[in-house]
Amino acid sequence: MEKDNQIFGLRAIIEAIQSGAVIDKVFVQKEAAGDLMKELMKAIKKANVNFSYVPVEKLNRLTSHNHQGAVATISPIAFHDLESLVNSITESGQMPLLLILDQLSDARNFGAIIRTAECTGVNGIIVQKSGSAPVNGDTVKTSAGAVFNVPICKVEHIKDAIFYLQGSGIKTMAATEKTDVNIYDINFNEPVAIIMGSEDRGINPSVLKIVDEKAKLPMFGTIGSLNVSVACGAFLYEAVRQRS
Structure with missing residues (x-):
């Protein structure tokens, strides 16, 4: 995955979704818990963002940064109606x-x-x-x-x-x-x-x-x-x- 095409960390992804960024997909760690994770999932579902649950090993391959259980990809294009x-x-x-x-x-x-x-x-x-x-x-x-x-x-x-x-x-x-x-x-x-x-x-x-x-x-x-x-x-x- 292109490094300039991804967001990692729960708060960063939440803010990106709420700001209207074109999020292509969010990869969420299986069985992850916590209030911030719940807030992320609420934001994902409210904005109808594509997401999938993946093992932590998948997230670790996507980024070496502290992802906190979630990595998102930003679409390089705007989608049409x-x-x-x-x-x-x-x-x-x-x-x-x-x-x-x-x-x-x-x-x-x-x-x-x-x-x-x-x-x-x-x-x-x-x-x-x-x-x-x-x-x-x-x-x-x-x-x-x-x-x-x-x-x-x-x-x-x-x-x-x-x-x-x-x-x-x-x-x-x-x-x-x-x-x-x-x-x-x-x-x-x-x-x-x-x-x-x-x-x-x-x-x-x-x-x-x-x-x-x-x-x-x-x-x-x-x-x-x-x-x-x-x-x-x-x-x-x-x-x-x-x-x-």
Whole structure:
């Protein structure tokens, strides 16, 4: 983790949250107690900040300073409001091309996807506040700086975002092997949001139930799966091919 991208210590993190700093995630020591820790957790929940409980060894790896049981990462970017983003895309006359990342957890995969998204003209990326990869130094580096060019929206629930997009006339299309439909049979020449799943579990079954379409990449090897950032690139460039 980048040292200039982190805050350590209970009081420092509390003050950062209360001051309105864009906190990407707080790592909290398991079974930590005390009045100040209770105050921190109250502030985290009130501001709806993403957090996770971790062993003290994890915190010690994040920083050599006296962390008092908590380390936070500050996001290097400001996140966008989904409704405002969709409205701005519509008003600009562009045909929306959006990405939804369902519980993607690896910062480097996230960065690689952002880089490809920037190169393919993606209008915005939607992630869930809880359980998603952080926007940290690894993300910035792997994205080659593209993270500063592609709007990223954090939403409470992916399913609510999908319902909103569908109501806005944007087709939602899940990239999943749980379908017989080939990617090359999908029409990308219309407003569309492509949904990619997490590295280990794929797209949540409850999300798959509500999407408009599903598509898979043809696979001919024995492994049967691609890295999510590679698969995402294949889907995005098929959209570019059809729209060119």
